[in-house]
Amino acid sequence: MRRDVFQAIADSTRREILHLLAHQQLNLNAVAANFNISRPAISKHIKILSECGLLMIQQQGRERFCQANLGKLKEVQDWVAQYSVFWDNKLLALNNFLVKEKKKRK
Amino acid sequence: MRRDVFQAIADSTRREILHLLAHQQLNLNAVAANFNISRPAISKHIKILSECGLLMIQQQGRERFCQANLGKLKEVQDWVAQYSVFWDNKLLALNNFLVKEKKKRK
């Protein structure tokens, strides 16, 4: 069972769940009410999200409130950021400069 | 067949392929030589990467040179960036400030 952040956000329903929970806590049923798939299906998605640390669950009586832990997405950002030289104009310019300098020194 | 960038980078082999091709072009066999799985398996991964635009293929005789198109990762960065307030200290501070201001005005 791969259970990493990259795999977790590969599914669009899970990305939507995170979006939904970004600024509010909801219990599982309330989350499910936002989707056309069954509650057990949502329950599974939430389990996956919580297993990889993207979501915390706070039990309150019979209810389970879900809270996104979006700080975990930093892992993704860090991975992506190492390539940002490929679209960030400032970094692109810097990169070109460094490449030229490197050639000069040969 | 979902074929989007999120799904493509969910697989760690594909992330490694992108890493390998970030600063060099290699033909398919040369890519495969870096992994323990079979050449056809790599061929499939490369197909997936190219289908979602993360990689370009340049035919040269019987060889196919693979070049990463990492600019495509901006899609991922853009998605992730909307949540960067959850780990970026500057943004965190700004966010806290705005939340307080909002409360004041109530």
Add this chain to the structure above:
DNA sequence: TTTTTATGTAACCAAAAAGTTACATAATTT
């Protein structure tokens, strides 16, 4: 205390993913 509600989970299913081996083909080398 009975009923309703929030939830987990088992059992099942279909489709997709990730790999394999075997074979075909076209371009290069020898």
Add this chain to the structure above:
DNA sequence: AAATTATGTAACTTTTTGGTTACATAAAAA
């Protein structure tokens, strides 16, 4: 011309994924 090389792809297998329905259980409400 024959052999080698780079590659695609078909056929197959196993595992994983994403969903379903049906049932169990504990908490809250009536």
